Amino acid sequence: xxxxxxxxxxxxxxxxxxxxxxxxxxxxxxxxxxxxxxxxxxxxxxxxxxxxxxxxxxxxxxxxxxxxxxxxxxxxxxxxxxxxxxxxxxxxxxxxxxxxxxxxxxxxxxxxxxxxxxxxxxxxxxxxxxxxxxxxxxxxxxxxxxxxxxxxxxxxxxxxxxxxxxxxxxxxxxxxxxxxxxxxxxxxxxxxxxxxxxxxxxxxxxxxxxxxxxxxxxxxxxxxxxxxxxxxxxxxxxxxxxxxxxxxxxxxxxxxxxxxxxxxxxxxxxxxxxxxxxxxxxxxxxxxxxxxxxxxxxxxxxxxxxxxxxxxxxxxxxxxxxxxxxx
Amino acid sequence: xxxxxxxxxxxxxxxxxxxxxxxxxxxxxxxxxxxxxxxxxxxxxxxxxxxxxxxxxxxxxxxxxxxxxxxxxxxxxxxxxxxxxxxxxxxxxxxxxxxxxxxxxxxxxxxxxxxxxxxxxxxxxxxxxxxxxxxxxxxxxxxxxxxxxxxxxxxxxxxxxxxxxxxxxxxxxxxxxxxxxxxxxxxxxxxxxxxxxxxxxxxxx
Ligand SMILES: Nc1ncnc2c1ncn2[C@@H]1O[C@H](COP(=O)(O)OP(=O)(O)OP(=O)(O)O)[C@@H](O)[C@H]1O
Ligand SMILES: [Mg+2]
Numbered sequence: 001x002x003x004x005x006x007x008x009x010x011x012x013x014x015x016x017x018x019x020x021x022x023x024x025x026x027x028x029x030x031x032x033x034x035x036x037x038x039x040x041x042x043x044x045x046x047x048x049x050x051x052x053x054x055x056x057x058x059x060x061x062x063x064x065x066x067x068x069x070x071x072x073x074x075x076x077x078x079x080x081x082x083x084x085x086x087x088x089x090x091x092x093x094x095x096x097x098x099x100x101x102x103x104x105x106x107x108x109x110x111x112x113x114x115x116x117x118x119x120x121x122x123x124x125x126x127x128x129x130x131x132x133x134x135x136x137x138x139x140x141x142x143x144x145x146x147x148x149x150x151x152x153x154x155x156x157x158x159x160x161x162x163x164x165x166x167x168x169x170x171x172x173x174x175x176x177x178x179x180x181x182x183x184x185x186x187x188x189x190x191x192x193x194x195x196x197x198x199x200x201x202x203x204x205x206x207x208x209x210x211x212x213x214x215x216x217x218x219x220x221x222x223x224x225x226x227x228x229x230x231x232x233x234x235x236x237x238x239x240x241x242x243x244x245x246x247x248x249x250x251x252x253x254x255x256x257x258x259x260x261x262x263x264x265x266x267x268x269x270x271x272x273x274x275x276x277x278x279x280x281x282x283x284x285x286x287x288x289x290x291x292x293x294x295x296x297x298x299x300x301x302x303x304x305x306x307x308x309x310x311x312x313x314x315x316x317x318x319x320x321x322x323x324x325x326x327x
Numbered sequence: 328x329x330x331x332x333x334x335x336x337x338x339x340x341x342x343x344x345x346x347x348x349x350x351x352x353x354x355x356x357x358x359x360x361x362x363x364x365x366x367x368x369x370x371x372x373x374x375x376x377x378x379x380x381x382x383x384x385x386x387x388x389x390x391x392x393x394x395x396x397x398x399x400x401x402x403x404x405x406x407x408x409x410x411x412x413x414x415x416x417x418x419x420x421x422x423x424x425x426x427x428x429x430x431x432x433x434x435x436x437x438x439x440x441x442x443x444x445x446x447x448x449x450x451x452x453x454x455x456x457x458x459x460x461x462x463x464x465x466x467x468x469x470x471x472x473x474x475x476x477x478x479x480x481x482x483x484x485x486x487x488x489x490x491x492x493x494x495x496x497x498x499x500x501x502x503x504x505x506x507x508x509x510x511x512x513x514x515x516x517x518x519x520x521x522x523x524x525x526x527x528x529x530x531x532x
Contacts, residue, residue, distance in 0.1 A: 052440055078442030089437030093455045102451075103441055152441075162440075 002065055002159035002192045004028045004051065009060030010216075011046055020046045021057070022216035028209075030159075033186050033193045035203040037239070038213035044196040047213070048162050051194065052081045064160070079103055082153030082161040082191075086168045088145040090137040096122070096148050097133045103156035121151035126181065143174040150182070154189070163195045167202070179205055183276065200240055204228075204251040212236050225256040229314055248314070249280040257314060258296045258304035265305055267295045273306065274298060279314075282306055330490075330506040338490075342510060345486040348404055348479060349472045349518075352411040356468060359412065360419035367420070368427045381417035389414065389475045393482055407479035414475060415468035422464025426457025459530040466522035473515045477507075487511045 005027040012019040021043045028034050036044045049055045050062060053074050062069050069077055090099050097118045104114045119129040125147040137145055146166055153161055163182075167175045183206060186193055197203050203210050204224045212220045212227065212235075220232040228248055231237035241247065255275035271291035273282045275298050282294055286308055296304040331338050367374040384392075393410045400406040430453060438448045480488030490507030494500040 049440075054436065054440055075442040075444050078440055083437065083440035085433060085437060085440075087433055089431075089433040091434060091438070091452060091456075102443075106442055106447070 003030045005063040007061045009057045011057045031190045033208045035207035036196045036211045037203040042213045043216040082158040084153045084163040084166045086165045088149035125151045161193045252279045258306045272297045330502040348476045352472045356412045356415040364423035385417045404484035407484040411472045426460035462526040
């Protein structure tokens with residue numbers, strides 16, 4: 001629930017020839033899930049760390065809810081921004097409960113309130129409080145550590161979450177489960193999330209919008225659907241692997257391609273999908289039911305439709321790239 | 328042994344002097360070593376010259392070092408304590424800086440990113456994480472200090488060394504020499520064991 005704006009933000013580390021972040025401008029609406037995507041060394045981590053002032057830009061301004069972040073006391077700013085890093089960064093000498101309690105304690109909450117919050121958060125990330133509260137990080141699996149890291153970041157109820165490759169060191173199955181859960185948490189808690197990744201599928205799967213970076217610059221900031229269908233340049237096209245249809249269909253969500261409900265739309269039995277389901281699944285439902293249009297259904301009501309044409313548009317657009325020049 | 332049983336008051340008094348000297352030394356030594364260790368932890372290139380100097384100091388024979396200090400601090404416990412402080416620096420500075428280095432940068436970054444200030448990071452994260460290594464250094468320093476404090480008797484500092492030097496001076500008083508050695512050895516063993524127990528306790532949590 002926090003809006004973030006970057007205005008011509010640059011950062012050049014001392015003694016380095018090129019800026020790590022180069023004149024980046026963009027704004028993230030409150031409640032959006034934004035994935036920062038790009039190859040190694042392009043400046044993703046640096047960009048993220050500027051938001052909670054672990055590094056300060058050499059030029060430009062960053063605003064949180066319209067206010068320059070330098071106007072907040074730095075510790076207060078950080079206490080209201082959740083921060084999750086790879087390998088979780090849990091404090092090894094503190095139990096799970098103590099780790100989660102760090103920010104509430106800094107905020108001066110009362111003991112009972114902290115205890116209740118710890119249990120609530122453990123439930124939220126699907127760890128039984130009774131079983132895990134008193135464990136040390138070394139007694140947890142990598143996936144469990146990341147869950148605790150997430151719970152710890154959420155403890156002070158921040159409006160904004162910064163996540164730096166949180167699932168980078170985790171096996172594919174656990175990772176996919178954690179991705180599902182972060183999506184659930186995002187729907188449930190409506191936090192603004194900035195999530196760094198260099199995994200295209202992860203980005204396509206999670207993001208409302210993807211911020212593609214290259215050599216410190218923002219090359220495109222758009223929805224997954226538009227990135228695939230209208231890449232700004234050959235770099236984006238290649239990065240997203242825009243040629244692999246099947247892969248895209250399996251990572252893109254129905255809601256990214258659906259259209260408004262026409263007034264004469266009739267709901268056909270069985271031809272219904274959820275907005276979070278993949279286009280690949282939608283395609284198989286379309287083929288199986290033979291329906292002209294699928295109804296996208298959420299919380300007991302129709303919110304959109306999806307036809308074969310909508311999916312085909314994706315393929316056709318890819319065959320004719322939107323940018324000029326040679327690939 | 329019989330000497331100790333026959334003169335419990337004297338031996339106890341000398342033991343107390345010995346312990347006070349050691350404790351004062353360790354307190355001063357830690358207070359000095361902390362900023363030095365923090366300095367070389369942050370200003371990396373200073374590590375080699377600082378550790379080099381402290382190591383060289385460590386190789387000077389203790390008797391010689393105390394003699395060199397007497398003109399400045401007088402013929403008393405002060406010279407001995409200064410010498411012991413100098414000796415233990417290399418151990419303490421080394422251990423504290425290794426302790427600080429052993430903390431993963433990701434953990435400190437998480438602490439910073441969550442909004443802990445410098446003071447909170449120091450007491451809530453750095454101190455508990457380096458505590459076992461620090462205690463190991465303190466233990467080694469304590470043993471070294473107890474050994475050097477023995478020589479202190481020669482310079483009017485009192486302590487259990489008094490028994491040894493008396494025994495040597497009054498030819499044939501092996502009972503005093505035995506009593507002194509036994510008392511120093513037991514003291515070192517006791518302190519060592521106590522600090523080792525603390526270290527293990529710190530390591531467990
Ligand atoms: N503290 C620093 N001092 C100097 N240069 C740095 C520092 N931190 C990062 N850089 C440089 O800034 C550039 C961007 O680094 P950054 O860590 O933001 O990349 P990244 O996109 O997160 O990469 P990765 O995917 O590998 O994590 C790199 O060229 C890196 O070498
Ligand atoms: Mg990075």
